[in-house]
Amino acid sequence: MEVEEDAVAAAAASAWPGSSRRRHLLQFLLHASKRLDLRPIVKYSALEFFAGRFLPELPRKLGFCGARSGRAVRSWLLEPLRDSNLELFALVAVWIASKIHDLRPLSVKSLKALGDRIIADQHFTCRDFANAELVFMEVVEHNIGSSSIAFVYLEDLLIHFREISKLGDLLDLDVCMEILDILYETEDTSLLFNSPCSLAASTLVAAYAISVPKQTWEFPILPWGLLHHMMRRKS
The missing domain is CATH 1.10.150 (DNA polymerase; domain 1)
Incomplete structure (x- = not known):
């Protein structure tokens, strides 16, 4: 019975956040990448960090849909989990990728300026970006290796x-x-x-x-x- 419950929870978690919402978030990240004129390796690393690691891990870390995790993550950026907050995490993925691949990484001020223009209904501070980076890293358990891009x-x-x-x-x-x-x-x-x-x-x-x-x-x-x-x- 427990195995069946775990299977149902895993299936529900894999379906989160829903195809339309996920598509919107990926379009948002691609749009941000174009606005920032990112190098390809930075853009595709950010896509992998966000779409391949962060989004799939969130249900397990937050207990969505009954999904289980041995380690919960708590932050005001995740409770409630608004679209604007997820868009912030998409920009954070770009920031992390830039730190890995660029000799002169993007500044948090440049990301904040872009966020002010393209994130609707919310203006995040530079400190919010720093906090979101910590949450992002905790959710993915610091799995930001870029060899499997x-x-x-x-x-x-x-x-x-x-x-x-x-x-x-x-x-x-x-x-x-x-x-x-x-x-x-x-x-x-x-x-x-x-x-x-x-x-x-x-x-x-x-x-x-x-x-x-x-x-x-x-x-x-x-x-x-x-x-x-x-x-x-x-x-």
Whole structure:
């Protein structure tokens, strides 16, 4: 009986915060990334931190939908959990990613200024950003390693592809990133979010189908992508 309850709780937690709300939050983060003119690695790291780690952990940390956690997180930023607060955490994900990848990270003042413009019905202070960062890190249990980012795998796949086939020169990284943005924004392939390797391989195959003329489709892109994906997961 307890196993069944845990399974129901896990299923309910995985469905949180709902597709429309989650889509809004990811669109918000992508919009913020564009406004801040982030480098790709910063943007996609922020997306992974927020969508792949923070949002899935929140139900377990707060006990939503009966989900269990050995360690609760309490903060006024989570009680109640308004959309404006979640948007603040999205900007915090950007801030953390910038600290990891930028020689001159974004300042909290620049993030606050942007938040004042794009977060509706709320103006957060610089101290609120600092507090939100602490809460964010506690929720994800300081899991902010950036080795398993879809963009990192995508760059690696594209480099390898160009090394073994001239058709790789027809693939533009910008096209790959546009596809990756659409996948994040629409969540049409949300099942792939838990596997950055799969997300990167799917993106490369889609870019290949779009960019390479059909008459030159000689390279076995699907088997190669699958093989490369399997090798990366084993390493």
